[in-house]
Amino acid sequence: MAALAALLRESRRAVIFTGAGMSTESGIPDFRSPGGIWTKMMPVEFQDYVSDPGARRVSWQRRFEMEETWSKVAPNDGHRAVAQLVASGKVSHVITQNIDALHQAGGVADEQVIELHGNTRYAKCLDCGRRVEIADIRAHFEAHGDAPDCADCGGIVKTATISFGQPMPEGEMARAQAASLACDLMLVLGSSLAVFPAAGFPLLAKRNGARLAILNRDQTPHDRFADLVINAEIGPTLRAVIGIL
Numbered sequence: 539m540a541a542l543a544a545l546l547r548e549s550r551r552a553v554i555f556t557g558a559g560m561s562t563e564s565g566i567p568d569f570r571s572p573g574g575i576w577t578k579m580m581p582v583e584f585q586d587y588v589s590d591p592g593a594r595r596v597s598w599q600r601r602f603e604m605e606e607t608w609s610k611v612a613p614n615d616g617h618r619a620v621a622q623l624v625a626s627g628k629v630s631h632v633i634t635q636n637i638d639a640l641h642q643a644g645g646v647a648d649e650q651v652i653e654l655h656g657n658t659r660y661a662k663c664l665d666c667g668r669r670v671e672i673a674d675i676r677a678h679f680e681a682h683g684d685a686p687d688c689a690d691c692g693g694i695v696k697t698a699t700i701s702f703g704q705p706m707p708e709g710e711m712a713r714a715q716a717a718s719l720a721c722d723l724m725l726v727l728g729s730s731l732a733v734f735p736a737a738g739f740p741l742l743a744k745r746n747g748a749r750l751a752i753l754n755r756d757q758t759p760h761d762r763f764a765d766l767v768i769n770a771e772i773g774p775t776l777r778a779v780i781g782i783l
């Protein structure tokens with residue numbers, strides 16, 4: 539913890555990169571981990587979602603079933619610590635693989651969060667990008683048995699997440715690349731750095747001369763590149779680090 543505090547003190551512009559481990563402390567399951575949802579239930583691939591109304595119905599039913607979970611989860615100590623580091627001016631951006639919007643709920647401004655895998659709290663038209671609220675889609679689904687098409691352009695509406703097989707969001711990828719190249723410290727929190735291309739950003743920062751610190755419950759395949767690896771819980775560790783900053 540003293541070593542992480544020292545890295546933060548020496549940094550003038552840090553970036554935080556977060557993965558599923560950040561939110562498991564809020565009670566959100568890690569979908570990809572052993573026992574996670576995607577090991578029990580095949581995810582709906584993007585191509586099927588676009589081409590098959592039945593796949594869209596399955597996907598929406600699953601999303602509605604998750605609504606109770608999503609509505610109950612709240613930011614944890616780790617999210618609050620991250621928000622504190624951003625508010626201090628030390629951290630320029632939070633790049634996240636999570637779709638739960640808990641960084642924003644924890645107090646990080648929208649424009650400082652880069653959501654590589656999107657956001658499950660709302661939906662978007664795949665053609666024109668119009669935002670649609672999940673509750674409105676649910677009401678339509680319950681009345682008509684399927685989700686509505688876009689009211690503006692008739693396009694297919696989908697949760698604002700990036701599904702398996704769906705292209706990565708260009709704007710977010712560009713912002714993540716710029717933030718990674720501009721930082722002098724990349725702090726990875728709760729990511730096993732196994733899902734690419736997202737996991738490439740900490741490695742890009744390191745190759746570009748930034749220091750790399752990884753705080754994760756388990757080892758990652760990229761620990762050998764890191765200046766510091768801490769295998770511990772995020773919330774308590776970050777709180778302690780901020781206490782000695």
Ligand SMILES: [Zn+2]
Nearest residue numbers: 663666688691
């Ligand atoms: Zn549209």
